[in-house]
Amino acid sequence: MLKTMALRPxxxxxxxxxxxxxxxxxxxxxxxxxxxxxxxASESYRVPEKPQEEDGEGWTGEGEGG
Ligand SMILES: [Zn+2]
Known part of the structure; x- marks a missing residue:
């Protein structure tokens, strides 16, 4: 079965x-x-000055690298 695959830039x-x-x-x-x-995220979106509260669900900042 052939299906047209739309390619978008x-x-x-x-x-x-x-x-x-x-x-x-x-x-x-x-x-x-x-x-x-x-x-x-670095240009348009500016993170407001808020105190970082460590009240999450064991958030881990891993994933970078590869
Ligand atoms: Zn690309």
Whole structure:
């Protein structure tokens, strides 16, 4: 069965990317997704000055690297 796969340009690197089963859509990869999020997170989105409360559910900041 043939199905037309729509390729959309990645907003980060403009690479034709398939949205079918792509967990990083509209980005082509996790790399581009992180880059884009990091861009607005550091420039547009400003975290207000609030005291860090350690009242979470054992949040671990691991995952970086690769
Ligand atoms: Zn990309």
């Amino acid at each position: 990645c907003p980060t690197c403009r690479t034709p990317t398939s949205w079918e089963g792509n967990p990083f859509k509209p980005f082509c990869s996790e790399r581009c997704q992180t880059r884009d999020l990091g861009a607005w």
